[in-house]
Amino acid sequence: MTKQHQSDLRERMTILGDLDAASFVPWIRRHAAKLGLSQAISHTGPDRIELEVAGPVELIDMMEMGCSLGPIDVWVETIHRAPVDGGTD
Numbered sequence: 001m002t003k004q005h006q007s008d009l010r011e012r013m014t015i016l017g018d019l020d021a022a023s024f025v026p027w028i029r030r031h032a033a034k035l036g037l038s039q040a041i042s043h044t045g046p047d048r049i050e051l052e053v054a055g056p057v058e059l060i061d062m063m064e065m066g067c068s069l070g071p072i073d074v075w076v077e078t079i080h081r082a083p084v085d086g087g088t089d
Contacts, residue, residue: 010084015067017077019049026073031066035059051055052084 021044028051032039037055053060060081068076
């Protein structure tokens with residue numbers, strides 16, 4: 001059921017807002033795992049979290065939507081997405 005697709009992408013997400021990284025980072029990891037996405041967080045701070053996610057574009061879209069709604073103790077203002085070179089697995 002977890003089949004690799006040629007349409008799998010690798011994208012960098014930059015999440016901006018009033019972020020409580022101590023609670024949001026574990027939430028991001030759990031959400032990515034539930035969606036079956038691989039992820040790597042490269043920066044965390046009170047107003048910015050940067051991560052790379054890889055998987056089908058539809059699931060990356062779901063990850064973005066989940067992060068924008070996020071846990072109740074964060075306020076996400078915007079999420080920027082950019083493809084990472086060599087994104088196709």
